[in-house]
Amino acid sequence: MTDSHKEAFREEAHELLGELETSLLELEKTPADTDLIxxxxxxxxxxxxxxxxxxxxxxxxxxxxxxxxxxxxxxxxANITKDVIDLTLSACDEIRKMVNGEHTxxxxxxxxxxxxxxxxxxxxGGGPAETSKKDSIAAQGxxxxxxxxxxxxxxxxxxxxxxxxxxxxxxxxxxxxxxxGNSRIVAQSDAIPALPDVNPEECYTYWDIILTTDRGIDxxxxxxxxxxxxxxxxxxxxxxxxxxxxxxxxxxxxxxxLERGDIKPDDLKKALGAHKRIGELLVESGxxxxxxxxxxxxxxxxxREMRQKRQTAESGAASxxxxxxxxxxxxxxxxxxxxxxxxxxxxxxxxxxxxxxxIAEEVERLxxxxxxxxxxxxxxxxxxxxxxxxxLVRDLSNELGKEIVLQTEGAExxxxxxxxxxxxxxxxxxxxxxxxxxxxxxAARVAAGKPRQGTINLKAEHSGASVLIxxxxxxxxxxxxxxxxxxxxxxxIGPDASLSEKDLFALILAPGFSTAxxxxxxSGRGVGMDVVxxxxxxxxxxxxxxxxxxxxTTVTLKLPLTLAIIDGLLVRIQGDHFVLPLSAIEEVVELxxxxxxxxxxxxxxxxxxxxxxxxxxxxxxxxIGRAPDxxxxxxTNVDGxxxxxxxxxxxxxxxxxxxxxxxxxxxxxxxxxxxxxxxGRVALILDVPKLIRKAxxxxxxxxxxxxxx
Amino acid sequence: MSKIIMTVDDSxxxxxxxxxxxxxxxxxxxxxxxxxxxxxxxNGTSVNMVITDLNMPNLDGIGLIRALRAxxxxxxxPIVMLTTExxxxxxxxxxxxxxxxxxxxxxxxxxxxAVVKKVLG
Numbered sequence: 001m002t003d004s005h006k007e008a009f010r011e012e013a014h015e016l017l018g019e020l021e022t023s024l025l026e027l028e029k030t031p032a033d034t035d036l037i038x039x040x041x042x043x044x045x046x047x048x049x050x051x052x053x054x055x056x057x058x059x060x061x062x063x064x065x066x067x068x069x070x071x072x073x074x075x076x077x078a079n080i081t082k083d084v085i086d087l088t089l090s091a092c093d094e095i096r097k098m099v100n101g102e103h104t105x106x107x108x109x110x111x112x113x114x115x116x117x118x119x120x121x122x123x124x125g126g127g128p129a130e131t132s133k134k135d136s137i138a139a140q141g142x143x144x145x146x147x148x149x150x151x152x153x154x155x156x157x158x159x160x161x162x163x164x165x166x167x168x169x170x171x172x173x174x175x176x177x178x179x180x181g182n183s184r185i186v187a188q189s190d191a192i193p194a195l196p197d198v199n200p201e202e203c204y205t206y207w208d209i210i211l212t213t214d215r216g217i218d219x220x221x222x223x224x225x226x227x228x229x230x231x232x233x234x235x236x237x238x239x240x241x242x243x244x245x246x247x248x249x250x251x252x253x254x255x256x257x258l259e260r261g262d263i264k265p266d267d268l269k270k271a272l273g274a275h276k277r278i279g280e281l282l283v284e285s286g287x288x289x290x291x292x293x294x295x296x297x298x299x300x301x302x303x304r305e306m307r308q309k310r311q312t313a314e315s316g317a318a319s320x321x322x323x324x325x326x327x328x329x330x331x332x333x334x335x336x337x338x339x340x341x342x343x344x345x346x347x348x349x350x351x352x353x354x355x356x357x358x359i360a361e362e363v364e365r366l367x368x369x370x371x372x373x374x375x376x377x378x379x380x381x382x383x384x385x386x387x388x389x390x391x392l393v394r395d396l397s398n399e400l401g402k403e404i405v406l407q408t409e410g411a412e413x414x415x416x417x418x419x420x421x422x423x424x425x426x427x428x429x430x431x432x433x434x435x436x437x438x439x440x441x442x443a444a445r446v447a448a449g450k451p452r453q454g455t456i457n458l459k460a461e462h463s464g465a466s467v468l469i470x471x472x473x474x475x476x477x478x479x480x481x482x483x484x485x486x487x488x489x490x491x492x493i494g495p496d497a498s499l500s501e502k503d504l505f506a507l508i509l510a511p512g513f514s515t516a517x518x519x520x521x522x523s524g525r526g527v528g529m530d531v532v533x534x535x536x537x538x539x540x541x542x543x544x545x546x547x548x549x550x551x552x553t554t555v556t557l558k559l560p561l562t563l564a565i566i567d568g569l570l571v572r573i574q575g576d577h578f579v580l581p582l583s584a585i586e587e588v589v590e591l592x593x594x595x596x597x598x599x600x601x602x603x604x605x606x607x608x609x610x611x612x613x614x615x616x617x618x619x620x621x622x623x624i625g626r627a628p629d630x631x632x633x634x635x636t637n638v639d640g641x642x643x644x645x646x647x648x649x650x651x652x653x654x655x656x657x658x659x660x661x662x663x664x665x666x667x668x669x670x671x672x673x674x675x676x677x678x679x680g681r682v683a684l685i686l687d688v689p690k691l692i693r694k695a696x697x698x699x700x701x702x703x704x705x706x707x708x709x
Numbered sequence: 710m711s712k713i714i715m716t717v718d719d720s721x722x723x724x725x726x727x728x729x730x731x732x733x734x735x736x737x738x739x740x741x742x743x744x745x746x747x748x749x750x751x752n753g754t755s756v757n758m759v760i761t762d763l764n765m766p767n768l769d770g771i772g773l774i775r776a777l778r779a780x781x782x783x784x785x786x787p788i789v790m791l792t793t794e795x796x797x798x799x800x801x802x803x804x805x806x807x808x809x810x811x812x813x814x815x816x817x818x819x820x821x822x823a824v825v826k827k828v829l830g
Contacts, residue, residue: 165778167787167809172830201785223827226810 009056013099016043017092024085024092028398031080040088041070047095059098062112065119066091072123087118150181150214152239152306154299156260158206160230165201168227174207176223181213184302186295206232208260208295210302212239239303250303254278256296263288324417327378334367334374335565335657339676341367342655346678371565371655379561380420382460382469383411388424389431393456396435403442403453404435410460415467419539419559423469426532430471430555431456433529438475438553448550450474462561466541466583469557478505478547486513505545509533540672542689568656568675570683571634571647573618574625577683579656579675580645584636584688588650591631605633605644614644615695638689645688658685670694712829715739717747717761717773718791727760730818731825744768748776751783758829759788760812760821763799771799771806778807787828791816 020043027036048063066088072078094112102108155177159170174185185207192204213219217235224233239250257263267287268278279293341363348360386408397404415423439445439454446452457472480501487493487507499507507513509529536543541559560566560583568579569588589607591614599605603614614633618625633644658673665671672687714736716727728738739756741747745767747759759777763770770790777783787809792800800811809828812821 164785166804166807167785168828169785169787169830172827175830176827226828229804 010099013047013059013095016047017096017099019043021089021092024088027080028082028085034074037070037074037080041067041074044070056099058112059095062091062098062116063095065116065123069119069123078122084122087115087122091115091119149240150212150306151216151237152210152212152303153217153220154234154236154238154260155209155211155220156206156232156234157209157224158232159203159227161202161204163203163227163231166227166230170203170205170207173223173227174209177209177211177220180215180219180223181211182302182306183209183211183213184298185209186291186298188289188291188295190289190291208292208298210238210299212302212306238299239306250300250307252278253293253296253300254282256299257282257288257292260292260296262292262296327417331374331378331565334371338367338371338565338655338657339678342678343680344678368655375416375561375565376414378417379414380417381412382415382420382423382467383408383413385420385424385427386411386458386460389427389458392428392431393435396432397439397454400436401441402435402439404439404456405453406431406456406458408458413460413462413467414561415460415559416561419467419561422535422539423557423559426535426557427458427469427471429529429532430557431458434471434473434475434553434555438473438477440476463558467559467561469559471555471557472552473554474552477549477551477553478508478545479549480504483507502544502546505547508545509543540687566656566658566685568654568685569634570651570654570677571632572649572651573621573647574623576621576623577651577677577681578617578647579654579683579685580634580636580688581656581685582653584638586635586637586642589633589635589644591633591644591646593629607633607635607642607644610642612642612644614646615692616646618646618648620691620695620698636688636692638692643692645686645691654683656685711735711737712757713737713739713755714758714760714825714829715741715747715751715756717741717744717759717765717770719743719762719765723762723791726818727821730821733818734822734825736825744770744773744776747773751777755782756786758786758825759783760791760825761788762791763803771802774803774806774808789824789828 020040023036023039023043027033027040030036044063044067048060048067069078069084073080073084078084094108094115097108157170157173159168163170177183177185186209188206188208189204191206192198198204211220217237220235221228221233224231251259254263254268258265258268263282267282267285279297282288283290283293341360345360345364348356389408390406393404393406434456439456440448440450442452445454455474457470459468459470459472461468483504484493484499487504487510488495490510490513492507492510492513493499509532513529533543536557536559539559541557544556544558545553546556547553567582569582569585571578571580587607589605591605595605603616604611605614606612612633612635616627617623618627628648631646631648632650633646634650635642635644637643654675654677656675659675661668661671661674670687670691671684672690673685674682675685677683714731716724716731716738717740718724718727719742724740724742728740731738739750739754741750743765744761747761748768759773761770761773765773768776774788774790777786777788788807790800790803790808790811791814792803792811803811810824812824
């Protein structure tokens with residue numbers, strides 16, 4: 001069957017599956033609708049029938065059980081339940097994968113089996129199934145199972161002398177053998193007579209072939225089908241997965257030759273008496289031709305390779321499972337190593353010893369690699385979390401009488417394991433909110449000129465050292481006025497406060513805030529969002545809303561890739577060191593006394609024509625001492641605003657192993673942790689956004705209370 | 710250069726199906742309506758392979774194979790015969806006459822191509 005035929009079937013199948021899903025979702029609401037049941041049955045029947053015709057036997061076999069169940073339902077012998085719908089939906093997904101040819105992993109086969117078994121349980125519970133039909137299709141299954149097991153064969157192919165007269169060329173046959181799998185072919189020339197006796201129209205050569213294939217012995221016989229009556233063809237199984245697994249090493253050359261009948265036992269015994277390589281010996285003594293030994297060697301090597309491959313495939317497999325704590329302790333140790341390494345680097349540079357510096361640099365390079373590798377081990381694709389939400393959306397939207405589909409993007413985006421674990425709850429809350437408050441009821445959507453079915457898009461993407469997760473819905477959008485009046489009512493803002501839309505949206509995160517007109521059991525009790533904020537804060541992340549009334553809402557979570565080690569900028573104020581996360585930093589410029597004087601007491605600096613407010617950390621942390629004549633401003637970008645942080649000196653980049661400060665210091669918001677420097681001193685890691693917010697608030701309260709300034 | 714295959718059959722539909730399949734796979738195809746037509750057309754031309762029916766008027770398949778094998782130009786080319794399953798004796802006869810292989814009718818296009826590939830390489 002040509003590819004265009006298959007393509008035609010694929011298209012047809014996709015259409016059918018689409019219709020099928022729609023029918024199933026409708027059927028869920030009206031389980032007794034015989035029309036719908038008939039439609040589901042026919043769709044399954046067509047997929048099965050066409051599948052078998054166009055070479056999709058797996059689709060046909062798999063669909064059979066689904067069809068059987070709906071046949072029973074159609075005849076009133078079984079009932080549609082929610083479980084049946086669930087199962088059928090997952091069956092649709094399986095079929096789609098099979099049709100697309102994505103059905104290759106063994107885990108796929110397991111899932112398929114599980115679904116099939118589930119259907120059979122329903123069938124047996126619902127009444128007698130048409131067993132005869134099922135058997136005929138199931139019979140095709142094992143034949144395919146046998147494929148995929150690699151067996152190694154030894155083939156001796158000695159064509160009849162007059163093979164050419166029949167128009168047969170042995171070379172294409174050998175090529176066909178090569179096409180079956182991994183092979184080694186050794187030509188045997190010992191039957192070629194001396195030149196005067198050669199008839200050029202005859203074939204004297206024969207071949208020893210070692211072939212590893214999963215296609216079975218019949219496929220090999222088929223190669224020689226036209227000449228099997230005339231040629232000598234011997235096929236022996238010499239290695240098979242599962243049968244010879246205990247033996248890693250293969251037979252000795254002597255044994256192989258003996259087995260093939262190329263030498264006699266006596267010859268072997270004699271040869272073994274001498275202390276030489278058996279192959280060489282046998283050739284030297286003229287017992288066996290060099291080609292024969294070469295062929296035996298090929299067999300030996302081939303089988304050894306195959307066995308080795310099999311063993312590495314078994315033991316090394318695709319992955320190893322390791323307890324999470326072991327990984328955590330590895331990360332801790334790498335952290336310690338990073339600290340020690342920075343001490344070494346510092347010491348080397350202070351000693352000014354070229355050789356030691358070289359070693360220190362080498363250690364640094366290795367440490368960075370080790371750090372990155374260790375971190376990557378902890379990285380998991382976020383897709384595992386995403387997949388849970390599909391179900392959540394379906395169940396909740398049904399409960400609320402809404403029609404919503406969840407689309408995901410960037411499921412392969414990787415994040416630190418701990419981040420992913422702690423991300424689950426906030427995401428559940430946010431998605432629930434989108435379902436409950438965001439997406440309207442189907443009727444309201446249609447009235448607003450939108451498609452009946454609402455969409456929630458869950459996207460993840462990398463952005464520098466962070467991961468952005470967006471939850472986009474095409475619902476009603478946030479009601480700015482409702483938020484404002486609610487905020488006023490709760491006393492969060494004054495009645496006449498003027499806030500930007502963005503700041504207003506941020507109020508949603510305040511404790512006890514909920515604008516839902518009535519409380520449903522999905523959301524609306526106002527407990528979700530502040531918990532979400534707390535969780536995201538704990539992950540060093542930020543959360544942001546944007547919305548257009550009538551068009552939808554986008555929630556953006558920005559999360560750090562990892563929590564254990566960050567790239568930081570080490571700065572100094574007087575005798576104290578601080579680390580600023582590098583991800584938040586834009587640039588470093590100088591601030592001279594002249595600049596300060598020019599600003600007339602305002603904490604503003606002009607950086608390339610742009611006015612940037614700054615915070616003097618020396619003042620913020622009340623560090624006593626005199627600032628140097630030239631200070632440095634580290635400019636950061638927080639929530640789209642540029643703010644400078646003034647320090648005495650910027651020392652440079654620093655691989656920062658984050659250590660928790662412990663519970664005692666939990667209330668100190670501006671500091672997210674601490675790290676140990678190369679010389680053993682402690683540097684505090686600053687939480688830049690919070691630091692800036694705190695400074696802002698201090699400034700406001702100072703103004704409000706008519707403080708010194 | 711693409712290889713040339715001659716299809717010999719008195720049934721136009723079989724010839725058409727064979728030609729279509731082979732041309733589609735990139736071969737050049739010559740057609741002959743029976744054994745005698747084939748021998749005439751092959752006089753002076755060379756082909757890489759012949760696919761012939763067995764039951765044909767004027768000169769049948771077996772006769773054609775014998776005639777071709779007697780000619781030095783066609784002594785070693787692959788000749789494949791189209792048979793029906795009931796013609797097992799014919800198969801043996803054909804092999805003895807020098808046929809390389811056979812295809813059992815009815816066959817699918819991919820079976821035909823598999824055999825051509827097997828004998829032509």
